[in-house]
Amino acid sequence: MLMQLTISGLSQGAIYALIALSLTVVFRATTVVNFGHGDFVLGGAFGVYVLVVMLGLPFVPSAIAAIVLMFVCGVLISRGFINPIKAGPHIGFAMMSISIGYIFRGTTRSIWGREVLPMPRVFDIEPVFIGDLVITGDAMIISGIVAILLLAFFIVFYKTSIGKLIQAVYQSERGATLIGINVQRFHDMMWGAGLAMGAVAGILIAPISLLHPDLGAGFLIRGFAAMTLGGFGSLGGAVAGGLILGIMEQYAGAYVNTALIDITSYLVILIVLVVRPSGLFGKRAVVRV
Amino acid sequence: MNGLLNLKDVSVHFAGLKALTDVSLSANAGEVTAVIGPNGAGKTTLFNVISGYVQPTAGEIYFKDEAIHGLTPHAVSARGVRRTFQNGGLFGEMTVLENILTGLHVQIDSNFFGLLFGTRKANEVEKEAAARARRLLALMDMDEFVDQQVKSLSGGQQRMIEIVRTIATEPPMLLLDEPAVGLSPPMRARMMEVIKRLAGEEGIAILLIEHAIDLVMAGSDTIIVLNSGQKIAEGKPQEIRENREVLEAYLGYA
Amino acid sequence: MNQEITKTKRPFMQSGRVFYLVPLVVALIPLFANNYLQFMANMIMVYVLVTVGFNLVIGNLGQLAFANTAFFGIGAYMTAILMTYAGFTYETALVGAAIFGGLAGLLASITALRGIRLYYLAIITLAFGELMRWVYIHGESVTRGTDGLPLPDVTVFGLSMHSDTAKFYFFLLITVLVVKGTSNLLRSRVGRAIMAIRDNEMTTASLGISTANYIILTFVWSGSVVGIAGGMFAAATGRVFPESFSLTEVIVHFAMVMVGGTGSLIGSVIGGIVLTALPEYFRQFPGMEELFFGIIIVIVLLFLPKGLVSLLAKVSPLFRERYFRE
Numbered sequence: 107m108l109m110q111l112t113i114s115g116l117s118q119g120a121i122y123a124l125i126a127l128s129l130t131v132v133f134r135a136t137t138v139v140n141f142g143h144g145d146f147v148l149g150g151a152f153g154v155y156v157l158v159v160m161l162g163l164p165f166v167p168s169a170i171a172a173i174v175l176m177f178v179c180g181v182l183i184s185r186g187f188i189n190p191i192k193a194g195p196h197i198g199f200a201m202m203s204i205s206i207g208y209i210f211r212g213t214t215r216s217i218w219g220r221e222v223l224p225m226p227r228v229f230d231i232e233p234v235f236i237g238d239l240v241i242t243g244d245a246m247i248i249s250g251i252v253a254i255l256l257l258a259f260f261i262v263f264y265k266t267s268i269g270k271l272i273q274a275v276y277q278s279e280r281g282a283t284l285i286g287i288n289v290q291r292f293h294d295m296m297w298g299a300g301l302a303m304g305a306v307a308g309i310l311i312a313p314i315s316l317l318h319p320d321l322g323a324g325f326l327i328r329g330f331a332a333m334t335l336g337g338f339g340s341l342g343g344a345v346a347g348g349l350i351l352g353i354m355e356q357y358a359g360a361y362v363n364t365a366l367i368d369i370t371s372y373l374v375i376l377i378v379l380v381v382r383p384s385g386l387f388g389k390r391a392v393v394r395v
Numbered sequence: 396m397n398g399l400l401n402l403k404d405v406s407v408h409f410a411g412l413k414a415l416t417d418v419s420l421s422a423n424a425g426e427v428t429a430v431i432g433p434n435g436a437g438k439t440t441l442f443n444v445i446s447g448y449v450q451p452t453a454g455e456i457y458f459k460d461e462a463i464h465g466l467t468p469h470a471v472s473a474r475g476v477r478r479t480f481q482n483g484g485l486f487g488e489m490t491v492l493e494n495i496l497t498g499l500h501v502q503i504d505s506n507f508f509g510l511l512f513g514t515r516k517a518n519e520v521e522k523e524a525a526a527r528a529r530r531l532l533a534l535m536d537m538d539e540f541v542d543q544q545v546k547s548l549s550g551g552q553q554r555m556i557e558i559v560r561t562i563a564t565e566p567p568m569l570l571l572d573e574p575a576v577g578l579s580p581p582m583r584a585r586m587m588e589v590i591k592r593l594a595g596e597e598g599i600a601i602l603l604i605e606h607a608i609d610l611v612m613a614g615s616d617t618i619i620v621l622n623s624g625q626k627i628a629e630g631k632p633q634e635i636r637e638n639r640e641v642l643e644a645y646l647g648y649a
Numbered sequence: 650m651n652q653e654i655t656k657t658k659r660p661f662m663q664s665g666r667v668f669y670l671v672p673l674v675v676a677l678i679p680l681f682a683n684n685y686l687q688f689m690a691n692m693i694m695v696y697v698l699v700t701v702g703f704n705l706v707i708g709n710l711g712q713l714a715f716a717n718t719a720f721f722g723i724g725a726y727m728t729a730i731l732m733t734y735a736g737f738t739y740e741t742a743l744v745g746a747a748i749f750g751g752l753a754g755l756l757a758s759i760t761a762l763r764g765i766r767l768y769y770l771a772i773i774t775l776a777f778g779e780l781m782r783w784v785y786i787h788g789e790s791v792t793r794g795t796d797g798l799p800l801p802d803v804t805v806f807g808l809s810m811h812s813d814t815a816k817f818y819f820f821l822l823i824t825v826l827v828v829k830g831t832s833n834l835l836r837s838r839v840g841r842a843i844m845a846i847r848d849n850e851m852t853t854a855s856l857g858i859s860t861a862n863y864i865i866l867t868f869v870w871s872g873s874v875v876g877i878a879g880g881m882f883a884a885a886t887g888r889v890f891p892e893s894f895s896l897t898e899v900i901v902h903f904a905m906v907m908v909g910g911t912g913s914l915i916g917s918v919i920g921g922i923v924l925t926a927l928p929e930y931f932r933q934f935p936g937m938e939e940l941f942f943g944i945i946i947v948i949v950l951l952f953l954p955k956g957l958v959s960l961l962a963k964v965s966p967l968f969r970e971r972y973f974r975e
Contacts, residue, residue: 141771190951191951195711196713196767197911198950198954200713200768201950204899204903205947205950206943208946209943211943212936212939215936216940220935319936323896327775330775334769334772365787372777372779373780375773376776376780379765380760380763380773468854468855469858469859472855472857477856484849485849485852486847486849486853487849488847488912489844489972492973496972496973497838497841498856500838500841500857500858501856501858503837507839507866510838510839511833511834512833513829513833525973525974525975561856564857
């Protein structure tokens, strides 16, 4: 039982980890917390839905197209909406990202608002039985793809020259400007990368759950909970936080009450921020005044 | 050790970093006491510990013979030790008059419910405060800016406004953190004049951090030199000018 | 130097007293409104107070807290609960709504005081609001879950408030009192202290102002005002549903503050009026409401960051708020 729950928790958590990581990428690069992210995650899923179900295209090219599309959206948001209000108060960023998220959500709802959309199953893999344990094909695919992506991400981030450059800009934006890095373009790219990664999460989760415009809010909150748990702004922490959150939800649902699954992330946010604001792995989180 | 403000062996350590070590000093009413020293000498930490923004690791601070170490910033301020900030501390979205009125806050005697219901008495107190703020600005020749948003003013004007706001309650003790930094030469001279006037005519005890050594030499009664968190010298401007250790540590002479 | 401060009274139409005419004009609405317009007018007053309360925290104190829907929901549910289970009359239940809204505000302020600010505050208050909605849904034995909790007959001091017109006059009275009280506070040392914290918290303390006390005060006052609005909302709609306090509601409140003008009381009133009336039309089409509010906020952020009130301030200095009295 415990093992079974842990395994399904991990495959759920892999999605949360990806969402939290994509939020963190944007946050670290631009100091903007993207409150519209849940809807952008869903944007990727709806993109695939349109291409696969409505236009009848094959899954893989559709997924790639949707990811590229969300990357472009990210760049446009950075360029057209975040950059112009840079001089204003920080609250503006939050409001801007929420509002763009709502525009996304409103668009999907005005098209598909009255129904819940089933995504066709993409990969039909037989579940694997190990003793009493059942590992579903979906769980294997999700965990596998996320694991490969995370590995690729951290290799790029820590081992390549591009990654070193990104780290340099994270450290000091002014320093980066001095050595000739175009910080605005960097922000655009990071927004694009964040939305593209979020889209991957949405695409992975779509086939195993039904699509509905309201799902976005849940993604956002879980992403925040994972970030908070792992330590706001920490890349590794976001991944660890996501996995732990996924497992916690399963345990809470099985051992306490299924209704608790919905609020595990809220409770995590409340408790972590009040008790240990730096999270499990983060260093500083609190603005002391 | 019988000044208006007395520090006794005050130390401030941040996680191993010794920002201040055993600093003792006094500041007297009607005198300008300047604190000088190279960057990182602990000058701003000294101000922060006096005004309650930083708690001392060891040592005692007395104002009017009452211990003020361990108090919160607003409590220190309410006792009459007011300060300015190096980076400017005005409320940018508010007008000049509203800034001065905020400075008068503790002397506006009205309670919450009086204000909520807009009682005649509460309104009268508010009106008196506004009139007093206007008079104060007029006194400092700043009355032309009264209704302007603070952020639309020049750096020099903002510094002046900040000082007016700080002295609005007529505090007995003033800590000025680099009041002349970034000002044009005529503005600097005027600023120093104002500071001397506040000490000489109003009898305020002034503790001053200033980098411009010419202003310090010309305007202060006593100079305290900090280096690496320690007080290395104290004396009249003339004595400091001739102190070898100071020259080496601060003024850069070999 | 010796400039005499003149104390001549300005003519009525050029002084702030001209705003007293607004409720007098508004009081005439029932004379020509049909049922639908009457209901809208009632909802407008609900949202004016929602915006007034939200703007205090967002605009005046400058804290990014999303607890407003929580305050709103707590006010609405407490009104319904106190009336249904404790037999309170409407006016006393409304006092309860204000108290519980204020307590929720106190809770939110404690997080802010613990140094949880900016995005952390936004996220924790967002979680707070969603947690409350979960409580409404799952606390079925009290809240009746998603079926909604109906309000018993609304009476005020023994008078039946059954008709929308009766509610209208009672709401108008409350709205005027709350807005006037908030205006009084803002135009005093309290309002200045709150805005000083927004502009520079550190130096505010150096002026002898206890920043913690004013942060608490702002949240509690905001919570109470929005709690009252929640109580009015419950009476206006007759039944309280969890879905009325979802995340979608957050953006509605946000839009009202932004469109009216952040940090402006007059702006709050304008935002509440403009955005309650307009989007009602869109509610019948799914998704349109979200699109409308999303686009409106984006436009305001990009092109009119100080809201409609900044346009009006260019026309007449009456709309430029002064936070002092002379």
